């Protein structure tokens with residue numbers, strides 16, 4: 001059904017679209033949470049977040065996925081793209097009519113919806129609770145980046161490198177995400193804390209390191225400036241500098257995450273946004289012990 005009947009429903013306006021919700025519809029989502037083993041114990045807290053409109057579950061006449069993305073990724077035009085965290089509005093939005101059968105209010109894949117919700121919840125925590133997020137993401141992101149950097153720059157003496165420089169780099173990238181530092185600042189921190197140590201500590205030549213570093217910088221600059229149209233340049237980057245995404249793959253492998261949770265993504269975001277790594281881990285059923293305390297905390301603090 002393309003045009004749900006939204007009369008008598010409560011609208012929440014976003015840039016470019018409106019979500020219409022009702023107590024009846026919200027109950028459908030609460031039932032999904034109640035039937036899920038991870039979310040069960042957090043139902044009251046989740047209800048609070050729904051009541052306070054941080055989680056918006058309702059009908060929309062539009063898809064959340066942009067036209068550009070739909071063109072490039074027609075296969076993603078379904079279920080998993082209809083739950084998104086919108087940072088400006090500070091809400092997790094789920095388009096009900098795309099994830100359920102409207103005639104009987106039945107969610108097509110309840111557990112999958114929870115997995116996707118958990119992904120977006122990581123981004124939500126990063127935006128709203130800097131300190132708590134920094135604490136929970138650190139360990140995984142450190143492990144992840146250790147593999148990424150080693151792959152990307154062919155680091156040899158890794159234990160020295162890890163203790164001296166990686167710790168600092170990881171902390172700074174996390175700080176960058178939560179404090180919204182500029183891309184210029186990130187480049188500087190990558191440069192200061194990592195690249196200068198590579199040349200003497202890598203299996204690659206100085207020229208190769210410099211080339212890789214330059215290409216990574218270009219890719220990240222494009223990523224932050226191009227928005228959705230980054231997808232058009234991504235395949236070029238993948239071809240020209242395959243190590244940029246291969247390094248990210250090696251990071252997820254070290255964390256033991258199954259490829260289905262990252263293989264079809266644009267693998268660049270992880271260099272700048274640690275919340276993406278945690279998001280994929282949660283979505284893939286890893287590090288879930290962190291989830292409940294954070295949901296409880298969120299419902300009390302917001």
Ligand SMILES: [Zn+2]
Nearest residue numbers: 119123276279
């Ligand atoms: Zn994400």
